[in-house]
Amino acid sequence: xxxxxxxxxxxxxxxxxxxxxxxxxxxxxxxxxxxxxxxxxxxxxxxxxxxxxxxxxxxxxxxxxxxxxxxxxxxxxxxxxxxxxxxxxxxxxxxxxxxxxxxxxxxxxxxxxxxxxxxxxxxxxxxxxxxxxxxxxxxxxxxxxxxxxxxxxxxxxxxxxxxxxxx
Amino acid sequence: xxxxxxxxxxxxxxxxxxxxxxxxxxxxxxxxxxxxxxxxxxxxxxxxxxxxxxxxxxxxxxxxxxxxxxxxxxxxxxxxxxxxxxxxxxxxxxxxxxxxxxxxxxxxxxxxxxxxxxxxxxxxxxxxxxxxxxxxxxxxxxxxxxxxxxxxxxxxxxxxxxxxxxxxxxxxxxxxxxxxxxxxxxxxxxxxxxxxxxxxxxxxxxxxxxxxxxxxxxxxxxxxxxxxxxxxxxxxxxxxxxxxxxxxxxxxxxxxxxxxxxxxxxxxxxxxxxxxxxxxxxxxxxxxxxxxxxxxxxxxxxxxxxxxxxxxxxxxxxxxxxxxxxxxxxxxxxxxxxxxxxxxxxxxxxxxxxxxxxxxxxxxxxxxxxxxxxxxxxxxxxxxxxxxxxxxxxxxxxxxxxxxxxxxxxxxxxxxxxxxxxxxxxxxxxxxxxxxxxxxxxxxxxxxxxxxxxxxxxxxxxxxxxxxxxxxxxxxxxxxxxxxxxxxxxxxxxxxxxxxxxxxxxxxxxxxxxxxxxxxxxxxxx
Ligand code: HEM
Ligand code: SF4
Ligand code: SF4
Numbered sequence: 001x002x003x004x005x006x007x008x009x010x011x012x013x014x015x016x017x018x019x020x021x022x023x024x025x026x027x028x029x030x031x032x033x034x035x036x037x038x039x040x041x042x043x044x045x046x047x048x049x050x051x052x053x054x055x056x057x058x059x060x061x062x063x064x065x066x067x068x069x070x071x072x073x074x075x076x077x078x079x080x081x082x083x084x085x086x087x088x089x090x091x092x093x094x095x096x097x098x099x100x101x102x103x104x105x106x107x108x109x110x111x112x113x114x115x116x117x118x119x120x121x122x123x124x125x126x127x128x129x130x131x132x133x134x135x136x137x138x139x140x141x142x143x144x145x146x147x148x149x150x151x152x153x154x155x156x157x158x159x160x161x162x163x164x165x166x167x
Numbered sequence: 168x169x170x171x172x173x174x175x176x177x178x179x180x181x182x183x184x185x186x187x188x189x190x191x192x193x194x195x196x197x198x199x200x201x202x203x204x205x206x207x208x209x210x211x212x213x214x215x216x217x218x219x220x221x222x223x224x225x226x227x228x229x230x231x232x233x234x235x236x237x238x239x240x241x242x243x244x245x246x247x248x249x250x251x252x253x254x255x256x257x258x259x260x261x262x263x264x265x266x267x268x269x270x271x272x273x274x275x276x277x278x279x280x281x282x283x284x285x286x287x288x289x290x291x292x293x294x295x296x297x298x299x300x301x302x303x304x305x306x307x308x309x310x311x312x313x314x315x316x317x318x319x320x321x322x323x324x325x326x327x328x329x330x331x332x333x334x335x336x337x338x339x340x341x342x343x344x345x346x347x348x349x350x351x352x353x354x355x356x357x358x359x360x361x362x363x364x365x366x367x368x369x370x371x372x373x374x375x376x377x378x379x380x381x382x383x384x385x386x387x388x389x390x391x392x393x394x395x396x397x398x399x400x401x402x403x404x405x406x407x408x409x410x411x412x413x414x415x416x417x418x419x420x421x422x423x424x425x426x427x428x429x430x431x432x433x434x435x436x437x438x439x440x441x442x443x444x445x446x447x448x449x450x451x452x453x454x455x456x457x458x459x460x461x462x463x464x465x466x467x468x469x470x471x472x473x474x475x476x477x478x479x480x481x482x483x484x485x486x487x488x489x490x491x492x493x494x495x496x497x498x499x500x501x502x503x504x505x506x507x508x509x510x511x512x513x514x515x516x517x518x519x520x521x522x523x524x525x526x527x528x529x530x531x532x533x534x535x536x537x538x539x540x541x542x543x544x545x546x547x548x549x550x551x552x553x554x555x556x557x558x559x560x561x562x563x564x565x566x567x568x569x570x571x572x573x574x575x576x577x578x579x580x581x582x583x584x585x586x587x588x589x590x591x592x593x594x595x596x597x598x599x600x601x602x603x604x605x606x607x608x609x610x611x612x613x614x615x616x617x618x619x620x621x622x623x624x625x626x627x628x629x630x631x632x633x634x635x636x637x638x639x640x641x642x643x644x645x646x647x648x649x650x651x652x653x654x655x656x657x658x659x660x661x662x663x664x665x666x667x668x669x670x671x672x673x674x675x676x677x678x679x680x681x682x683x684x685x686x687x688x689x690x691x692x693x
Contacts, residue, residue: 009189013196014388021256022396026414030424033409043335045328101324112321112329152409154336167336167407 038119038147040086042094044157045110048082048130050075077106080132084111086155087125119149126155126164139163168451175271180652183610194381198612200265202377206385207261208360210254214247215356222303226345229305230403237399249393252416255297257389259418262293270448272564272615277454278369278479278505285366287445292359297419299352305345310334310404311413312420315427322431337406369503370617371480457582458533459504462497464488466516467529469495472632473510476585478617479503482510482530497530507616508532508586512623515633518590519544528588535582540591547577548600555668557661558601560587562608564615566653576661577601584608585619589626589635596643603643603668607657610650620648642671 033039054075062070079100086094094113101107123144127137139157141164147153156165183197190196196203221244223232236244266286269275275283301312317331333344367373377385401414415423426434444451460481474482474497481503484495497510510530511517517528519541526538550556551574559578561568568578581587584606592604606623614620625631627644645664649656 006189006191010194010384013186013189014384017257017260018253018388018392021253021260021418022392024417025252025256025398026401026416029412030415031412032424032427033411039409041335043329043332045332108328110329112318112331150408150411152336152407154339154406156335156339167338 033150034116036119036149037116038149038151038153040088040115040117040124040147040153040155041113042084042086042115042126042155043110043112045108046082046128046130046157046159047108048079048100049132051078051080051132052076077104079106079109080130082109083127083129083137085125085127085137086113086115087127088115088117089123117147119147119151121146124155124166126157128157128164130159141166168448172271172273175267176651179268179271180610180650183613183650184652187610191380192611193378194384195612196261196381197264197268198610199374199377199381200261200268202374203261203381203385204258204265205363205375206377206382207254207258208356208363210250210386210389211258211356214251214254217247218244218251220244224346224349226305226340226342229303229345230400233304233306233400237397241397245397246390246393249396249398250389251300252398253389253392255300256416256418257385258293259297262290266290272613273454274615276449277456278481278503280449281369282366283449284446285362287442289359289362289366290445291442292355292362294419296352296355296359297416299348299355301416301419302345302348303352304400305404306400306402307404307410308401308413308415310406311410311415312423313404314410315423319426319431319434322435334406340406369479371478372618457506459501459506460499460508460510460530461533462499462530463527464496465491466527467493467496467514468516469493469497470515470632471495471497472513472515473497473530476509476513476618476622478507478509478619479505481505499530505616506532506582507619508535508582509616509619509622511537512583512586512588512619512626513633514588517588519588519594520590532582532586535586537588537591540579540587541594543579544591544595544600547579548595550575550577550601555603555665556601557603557605557664557668558595559605559607560584560591561606562586562615562619565608565651566647566649566657567651568607568657571657571661575665583614583616583619584623585614585616587623589633592627592644593636593639596639602671603645603664605657605660605664606644606646607653608646608648610653611648613650643668 052075054073056072057074061074062072065071081097081099083097084094085092093115096111098109098111099105100109121144123142125140125142128139129137131138143166145153145166154165154167156167157163158165179197183195186195186197192198218236221232221236221240223229233248236248238245269283298312298316302309302316314331314334317329317334320326321329321331330344333339333341367375376382415421469484469487471484474484481500483498483500485498487493487496489496499510508531511528511532514529514531517526517531517537519526519537526541528537531537544558548556548558554575557576559568559571559576560581561578562581562584565584568580571578587606595601595604608620608623609615611620622631624646626633627635627646629635629637645660647653647657647660
């Protein structure tokens with residue numbers, strides 16, 4: 001009798017632990033993203049122009065280099081900052097000058113930004129300057145979008161593909 | 168730290184005793200946490216191998232292959248999948264309890280730092296294994312995990328291109344990263360297993376298998392859970408959408424909402440600080456180490472009992488070095504010894520009947536020698552005449568003995584119950600220094616020195632050397648393995664024991680005659 005009661009007690013312990021594990025393995029639900037909103041994710045990595053144009057080395061300069069390192073041109077490795085702007089319905093929601101990565105400042109600049117916006121129609125303009133100019137943008141793409149609730153719109157940039165990509 | 172340990176220990180004592188109401192002592196889950204961890208590990212391994220057969224390791228097909236297991240083959244692969252998930256959750260539960268318990272019982276400092284430190288990378292790896300596991304399903308939860316994890320990694324300025332860009336849009340998704348996750352999910356648990364083997368190097372005879380009854384119950388309950396509430400996916404991942412409400416596994420991912428929302432310096436700084444603190448715990452503050460056991464060669468006959476009983480592999484048997492006609496001698500490795508004294512309790516030369524020669528044990532704790540123990544017994548056993556006289560040998564880690572001493576009850580404290588050579592009980596009773604002897608210690612299976620209680624029980628039951636001599640009347644001995652919280656039980660036991668002793672024949676309660684000393688009967692073996 002005591003034995004049976006013990007087994008029953010064990011069953012209760014096992015059931016309680018199993019219920020605990022079963023429940024917390026997937027509940028309570030977690031919601032970070034607000035209902036009825038959509039997300040714009042602006043992200044890319046891009047190498048801006050070098051700080052100075054490459055130039056030809058003079059014959060004297062070439063002669064001074066060790067023989068196995070002789071080359072006709074010299075280029076600065078460092079890159080300029082990249083200037084990125086995102087404009088939503090006529091308002092600038094992101095405006096940043098992004099420095100190059102890498103210890104020598106020679107890596108691509110990178111951006112990874114998320115914006116939560118109400119679902120519905122929007123006009124987006126993405127702008128980028130990757131040159132040594134001080135002002136203006138050499139890439140600009142305008143896109144009218146209809147964002148569904150919960151949609152994730154990626155704004156990417158690929159110079160070889162001609163500029164900004166909305167997907 | 169004692170401020171933290173004491174309440175935690177109280178909670179564990181309580182939980183242990185509550186579970187003790189329905190589980191037989193050796194089945195008590197609280198006393199088998201490490202073993203349960205291994206048991207879950209095996210379930211995870213077997214179920215993992217099975218579901219890997221049906222798993223498609225390409226990111227585009229992974230989801231469907233998992234859905235096939237759950238829906239089309241629910242009776243086998245589906246159950247295996249659920250077992251895989253729930254055993255992993257169970258592993259977290261028992262692992263965290265195991266850590267908390269070793270901490271509460273103060274079994275992580277001193278020479279035990281090794282077990283603690285080797286546990287830390289295991290802890291991290293178990294989490295990484297779980298996180299990569301959720302990644303493989305490639306459902307909405309996987310998408311959440313992938314994005315939050317990579318965004319968090321990107322907060323460290325070490326990657327040229329943000330790795331979270333892999334999950335920017337459906338067009339960016341590649342199998343490359345996914346394949347890496349599949350690889351990690353298999354490799355990391357294997358590495359963790361090797362580390363677990365190292366984790367156990369400094370404890371002898373580790374309990375890595377739960378008792379059969381507990382194993383059956385655990386497996387049965389996981390199976391029942393898998394049938395009643397199978398593990399499900401949460402809809403296919405879709406990078407064109409945000410994740411929205413998602414069911415997190417709160418055992419593995421409780422910090423994900425924080426990783427997502429708190430700034431990088433806080434989460435990375437916090438993670439680093441936490442890890443550092445975890446590694447430093449064994450020295451916060453360091454244990455003031457009592458002197459370790461030392462061998463007295465002229466008294467060691469190389470019988471190997473101490474070697475067999477040491478719970479921490481601190482004794483090795485070497486070739487005899489002093490010319491005595493024995494094959495071996497015991498040698499203590501100080502960096503492994505926890506000063507529990509179990510070896511002294513095992514040594515055949517530690518017999519209080521020795522009067523011809525000085526009482527020196529072959530192996531002993533320098534600050535708590537068996538000779539001092541004999542002296543203490545003789546001074547403590549000055550009882551008032553009349554009532555049955557009871558002598559308690561209490562382990563420091565067991566029931567509190569504060570205030571227990573009275574006219575007819577005296578107590579002597581030990582490092583571990585296993586420190587007491589059984590011949591001392593014989594000595595007390597045959598010399599009639601007391602009418603009854605009580606041994607107290609930690610709760611069964613939770614001995615601070617791991618094997619003190621088990622060996623003591625076996626010595627008293629005459630199953631293990633050194634055995635209690637057959638002539639010792641068993642009805643004059645009581646043991647109470649009850650841990651810190653067992654004081655009420657001790658008081659009750661003392662009342663009952665006094666009553667029982669007074670019922671025993673009167674020839675057994677003579678006056679204290681310390682002069683009727685016998686010649687030594689138990690001589691050094693060999
Ligand atoms: C999957 C994870 C783990 C498993 C399966 C496991 C298993 C075990 C086992 C079987 C023992 C031996 C228990 C005995 O026989 O007395 C042990 C001891 C120990 N474990 Fe773990 N362990 C795990 C993780 C950890 C972690 C993460 C820590 C701490 C950070 C830890 C700290 C300790 C300590 C300090 C001891 C030594 C106890 C003593 O010296 O008496 N363990 N573990
Ligand atoms: S005191 Fe304990 S740990 Fe040290 S050698 Fe003796 S039995 Fe081993
Ligand atoms: S138990 Fe005593 S006699 Fe036997 S090997 Fe150990 S120290 Fe030597």
